[in-house]
Amino acid sequence: MSDLYQTIAKSNVGRTILKSVNLPLPVPLERYQHGQTSFITGNVLLGTTEDSRIKQAIESTLSESDAMVYTSAVTAGDEVKFKSLVFDATTINSSDELIKLYEFFKPVIKRTAPNGRIVVIGTPPEGADTPQQAVAQRALEGFVRSIGKEVKKSCSAQLIYISKGAENQLTSPLRFVLSPKSAYVSAQIIRVNKGSALPKEFDWNKPLKDKVALVTGAARGIGESIAEVLARDGAKVICLDIPQAAQPLETVARRIGGEALQLDITAENAPAEIAAKLKDMGGADIIVHNAGVTRDKTLGNMPEHFWKMVMDINLTSEERINDKLMEEKLINKNGRIVCVSSMSGIAGNFGQTNYGASKAGVIGLVQTYAPILGKEKITINAVAPGFIETKMTDAMPFTIREAGRRMNSMSQGGRPQDVAETIAFFSSPASSGITGNVVRVCGQSLIGA
Secondary structure, eight states, rough: OOOHHHHHHSSSHHHHHHHHOOOOOOOOOOOOOOTTTSSEEEEEEEETTOOOOOOOHHHHHHSSOOOEESSOOOOEEETEEEEEEEEEEEEEEGGGGGGHHHHHHTTGGGEEEEEEEEEEOOOOOOOSSSSSHHHHHHHHHHHHHHHHSSSSTTTTEEEEEOOOOGGGOOHHHHHHHHHGGTOOOSSEEEOOOOOOOOTOOOTSTTTTOOOOOEEEEEESSSHHHHHHHHHHHTTTEEEOOOGGGHHHHHHHHHHTEEEEEEEOTTTHHHHHHHHHHHTTTTTTEEEEOOOOOOOOHHHHHHHHHHHOOOHHHIIIIIHHHHHHHHTTTTTEEEEEEEEOOOOOHHHHHHTTTHHHHHHHHHHHHHHHHHHHHHHTOOOOEEEEEOOOHHHHHTTOHHHHHHHHHHSSSSSSOOOOOHHHHHHHHSSSGGTTTTTEEEEEEEBSSSOOO
16 A cells, blocks of 8 residues: 555645644655665765774775775765664773764764664674673663664664674675665674685675475465575575465466465474475575464453464464574574564563564574574574555554554555565575564554653
8 A cells, every 4th residue: 555645745735734843754764676786876974093903804894886985974064874884892891982983973964865874883792801891781772773763864773783703794784784685674783703705706696596485374474575685685485375375376486586485384293394395405504483363352352363363373383493403403504494473572562462472472482593593504584664654554543543554663564575685685695693683664653662
């Protein structure tokens, strides 16, 4: 469904009326277009120091783009607008030194271009050298979340915590948060640890070349978009959905050059059938647990089968499938598992005790298994979508739909592509140092952390 409010906000008359009554004026998001070669264009202001352990990694990453990089706002000139402001906070060692954030951002924050990117890079507090440094580094989270609510114009703000010794893993998350692929991601914290080095022939335009991916719930909506984006990036995609969705499933698989697998993931034999399929494919490199349902009722009015269905599809089936694939060693070395959680699993939602519990359980699954799977060189992460424009949200009552669209820092709903791009980022061989993360794709929803 088109966003009528946003259409009105684009017109001069509409903008004037909405502004006069202090209503939000959403700026259309710039999203990745197939064939785009540079992950960022425009002017970038970089704040770093010579003694920084990540200076070289930042500069090397930016040199791979078409951006014009400045190290001084004065050199750039007062008339220059910045597409991105990148600040290296790894050298901040005490709360007194947090003034450096103010000194860097204050003079230029109003010169951030629409759809701009604000990126702060720090050291994980748990990896700090002193208690004072840990305190200062933890403060970065509050700064980033707050500035994300101030900049408007569909700009985003992110914090990357890069562990010591993981400097060579910075490229993937930095490229992602600077690019249009992170259009609907804001105020997120990405933690990066040590990982595998990339092969010299790695192609950023086809990062998933020769990879095999399984996507559940792939017949429509977010699952369809995930399958499309992974295929675009080079993966051979096995599209899985229930037999009742056979026709749209076959259509999706045919369109992306993938394969269709009709299967109910809650069936007793489902893990074995998936394992058999992946064995024929030489194992899987990427598993995306996207299939999910809602059966909403307040707890006092909820029938037992509503609870069991939601829990089985959204959570328990994922555990069974993972266990089987690990037992059969069918997730290849340097493999990726990505789960789709939800904002309901973080903030809760009226009438969704079953759904909220299942999606919080997905987060628990990710955080619990990250260190376990890490021993097998497998990463596991989750995305937590907020209000995403799908057929399901189209069916919502008007007032609820409008509230969902506006109650975020970007004052608009996201698209399935936004979720898919984040999953593709987690799935990349370049993201081997990223595990146990939960990234919200919600435009910085005003509900939840």
